[in-house]
Every structure is written in structure tokens, then in C-alpha cells.
Amino acid sequence: MIFATIAALALCFAPPFEAKVISVHDGDTITVRTDETIKIRINGIDAPELKQPFGQASKQAMSGLVFGKTVTVKPDKKDRYGRLLARIEIGGKDTSLQMVNLGMAHWYEAYAKHDTQLQSAQTKAKSAKIGIWNDPDTIAPWEYRKKKKEATK
Secondary structure, three states: OHHHHHHHHHHHOOOOEEEEEEEEEEOOEEEEEOOOEEEEEEOOEEOOOOOOOOHHHHHHHHHHHHOOOEEEEEEEEEOOOOOEEEEEEEOOEEHHHHHHHOOOOEEOOOOOOOOHHHHHHHHHHHHHOOHHHHOOOOOOHHHHHHHHHHHOO
């Protein structure tokens, strides 16, 4: 247990590394394999939950971008669920930016306030009514989770 905690902390301060994507949970969470298996929450975006409209489409979009491929992982820190927060690149392209461009994820402004590339991509996707922005009643994933949590109280 102590070794796993130390290894997890060391990973947060690690330089970028390459890993193979072995699983895509949803539009913003993947699992990669190096010497170990690492669950990654992709930084800068928040994709629809699987049970939300576009949730499955978002997962499929992320799968199309990364599943079975070798990616570059740029670690940031661990989240409260123990997942590594990181940006992911494939072929030099940022998957966060690709998902927002495709209208398959929201710019997670609360955690990426200064990311003007994601902000601009979301503005363009909204204007073009691409993906989630084609639905005039789209609900941000953080609002969906909040409503779901309130309903279970």
C-alpha cells in the first residue's frame, strides 16, 4: 500500500511518458498501460456522463482517437478519486482540444480557466452546433452530476 502511494505521488511529478491505451471508460477517462495500469482523467475537459445525451457518442469519439494506440501522457496531479489528471497527446495532437473541437466534451472552465485554446474551440463548436451543441437543452456534466446527487439525498 505504501509503495503504491509513493509510486502514485512520483507519477504526478513525472515528465511526459508514453503508454498504450487499453480502455476508454467515457469521453474523459481512459486507462493506459506501461509497467503498470494507470487510470487517467483527462485534464481540461468534462465529457457527458454515459447516461446523458451524447454520453455514448463522446465515449466512442474518445475511443476513435486513442483506443489501442500509444499516447503521450503529460501528468499533472491526482484527483480526489485517485486517478491521474493528465493531458493526452497522440501524434502531437491534444485529445482535450480534439474532443472539444468535435463537440464531444465541454471545456472544464472551473479547472482550466486559462486554457484559451479550449475556450476558443468550445466557442467555435457551439457556434457551429457541433455534437453536444446541436442539442439546445444540453446540460453540462457537472450540472448533471449535481442534479443526480441532489435527487439521491
